[in-house]
Amino acid sequence: MNPKKLISSIAAAALKYVSLLLAVFAALYPLLSIVVTAFKSPEEYASTNVMTLPASWLYFDNFIQAWTKAKMGLAFFNSGIILLFVLAGSIMLSSMTAYALNRFSFFANQIVRNLFLFASLIPGVAMQVTVYQIMYSLHLINSLHGYIILLLGTDVISIYIFLQFFETLPKSLDESAIIDGSTYFGVFFKILFPLLQPAVVTCMILKGVATYNEYYMANMYLQDKNRFPVVATSLYTFTGPLGNQYNFICAGVIITIIPALIIFVAGQKQIYAGLANGAVKG
Amino acid sequence: MDEHRVKRRRAFRQRLVSQRSQQLFTVFVFLLIPLTLLGVFTYFPFAKMAQFSLYDMRYIGKRTFVGLRNYLDIFTREELFRTLRLSFYYLAASFVQLALALFFASVLSFKVRAAGIFKGIIFFPFLVSGIAIGFIFKFFFTRGFVLDTLLIFMGFEQSQLPYWLRDSQVNNIMLAATSVWRYMGQNMVLFIGAIMSVDPQLYESAEMDGANTWRKFLNIILPSIQTIIVLNMILSITGSISAFEPPYVITNGTFGTGTYFVVMNSMAHEKQKVGLAAAMAIVLMAIIVLVTAIQKIIVKVFFEEDKNGMIFSERRAMKKRLAKKRKEASA
Known part of the structure; x- marks a missing residue:
């Protein structure tokens, strides 16, 4: 290699790694600040700069306080129940919807598709002006099942994921099963549903992240924070007239992030693939 | 012979008809819940919203029709x-x-x-x-805290730095x-x-x-x-x-x-x-x-x-x- 080329390739490599390290720093620096703060005692927090490392990395008092004060045990339990029902419900309902729309021609097929498409364009926050009244008159406020139904009722992305996936499943599968005497229900549940697994994973990831992190509607419809805290809204406990108690908040934030971190490390590949599959095309 | 063929054709047609009705039944059953939810949580509230937009009103109490004035x-x-x-x-x-x-x-x-x-x-x-992000960045931008520490480390003076979330010159940029x-x-x-x-x-x-x-x-x-x-x-x-x-x-x-x-x-x-x-x-x-x-x-x-x-x-x-x-x- 001639010297000129060598220099330019070294420069390119340096640029590459320096830019990547800068990006990593930018991603981690805000998170690092809350880790540092979560391990400081109140006196330490008051007397040192926020980025000064804590005296001891074994000071867990903030985590214990955050866990008990914000009722995080109950919050994780509630979030778990919500996740279970929302994921199961949304996978069933959206795969069935996609099956009906993809496999059968009927007079309103295109109309139904357009109804879902239009619904997907409406930002959820905009709808809450009147959805609140409906939730109120259906007695669905302050109940986990009400919140679950609402999350299921506004789920359009999953339908699109399944619709896209059904395009790739050949219709000959259905036809041969019908000739063998299967019903359409049988075709869906026994033959097609097991084949939907990649779409189910995508849907679980996208819907799972969105549900676990949802706080706007949770705050609005699960108002009784003593009975129905969820993980995302449990952090609100530490704001209030006394000002922000950052030691507890930082510990609480870390507690809420840990499950996401574990799932991410365990299922990185599926998450990336799920995102790529879920990207709305056209 | 001929009668036989007619019978077979009729049976075939019947099967087609029953298949078609089975199809429509399946579509009906599979779409019943999703379309109900779509109606209740999207289109009904949407219609209500269109109606509300023509009124001067609170959630409870008297409503006055104002036409397009809100728009x-x-x-x-x-x-x-x-x-x-x-x-x-x-x-x-x-x-x-x-x-x-x-x-x-x-x-x-x-x-x-x-x-x-x-x-x-x-x-x-x-x-x-989102809510965790809210706390993280409220903390991040507080005066003398995370961002300021970094910038002071890089050679700035605290007095040179703005209040990141209050100063309207910079706060929207920071939020974005x-x-x-x-x-x-x-x-x-x-x-x-x-x-x-x-x-x-x-x-x-x-x-x-x-x-x-x-x-x-x-x-x-x-x-x-x-x-x-x-x-x-x-x-x-x-x-x-x-x-x-x-x-x-x-x-x-x-x-x-x-x-x-x-x-x-x-x-x-x-x-x-x-x-x-x-x-x-x-x-x-x-x-x-x-x-x-x-x-x-x-x-x-x-x-x-x-x-x-x-x-x-x-x-x-x-x-x-x-x-x-x-x-x-x-x-």
Whole structure:
């Protein structure tokens, strides 16, 4: 290699790694600040700069306080129940919807598709002006099942994921099963549903992240924070007239992030693939 | 003989009919719950909202019909209309975000040590919940705290630094930047996915032709992801008009950071000007539907493959080449 080329390739490599390290720093620096703060005692927090490392990395008092004060045990339990029902419900309902729309021609097929498409364009926050009244008159406020139904009722992305996936499943599968005497229900549940697994994973990831992190509607419809805290809204406990108690908040934030971190490390590949599959095309 | 055939035909037709009715029954059963939910939680509230937008009303109490006055208010009342201008901060931020994502996706698609770790860390902020992000950045921007510590370490004086969330010169820029922090990695992962779907042989043959990194970027990477880039650019228009989370969770719209959506939210739930909030929601939806329609047209014209599997730019290049050849032949 001639010297000129060598220099330019070294420069390119340096640029590459320096830019990547800068990006990593930018991603981690805000998170690092809350880790540092979560391990400081109140006196330490008051007397040192926020980025000064804590005296001891074994000071867990903030985590214990955050866990008990914000009722995080109950919050994780509630979030778990919500996740279970929302994921199961949304996978069933959206795969069935996609099956009906993809496999059968009927007079309103295109109309139904357009109804879902239009619904997907409406930002959820905009709808809450009147959805609140409906939730109120259906007695669905302050109940986990009400919140679950609402999350299921506004789920359009999953339908699109399944619709896209059904395009790739050949219709000959259905036809041969019908000739063998299967019903359409049988075709869906026994033959097609097991084949939907990649779409189910995508849907679980996208819907799972969105549900676990949802706080706007949770705050609005699960108002009784003593009975129905969820993980995302449990952090609100530490704001209030006394000002922000950052030691507890930082510990609480870390507690809420840990499950996401574990799932991410365990299922990185599926998450990336799920995102790529879920990207709305056209 | 003949009778036999008629019987068979009738049986066949009956089976067809029963199959068709079975199909319709299946469709009915499978769509019953989803369509009910869609009606109850989307279209009924939407209709109600259209109705409310014509009234001066609170949730409870007397309603006065005011016609289109709420809509006029949105466009004539300065404090409402100016909120739409904040969208430009978020639009600019989302273009920065796309550029960064494109840069890092390209870098990571070449040979890089520990690429998986870099990718994972840059992506991770996407998994942090909105409410946690609110706390993290309230803390981050507090005077003398996280950001100031870094800048003072780099040689600035505390007195030179603004109040990041109060100073209207910088606060909207900072809020939009948090959204870059959150979503850049996700964009990057999508781009890497699109780049990886390119046939690796293309890279090998480019390598053999002695193409440098820049050439490879221009000729292989960019064409493979141009569709997804354009889609994201258009999506960022609707995204920035409906920007909500950063100001909602970090500043709650104070100090001039209230975007259109944040103001609509407080009109609806704090000030209880339900009619005005409903009109604001409807106007926003109209804008979004319009932009989406334009997006569909652009995608159809420029990025849909024709029967030869070519998109707009390829067809044009082909035409040029043909014209050139014809010229050469005639000369």
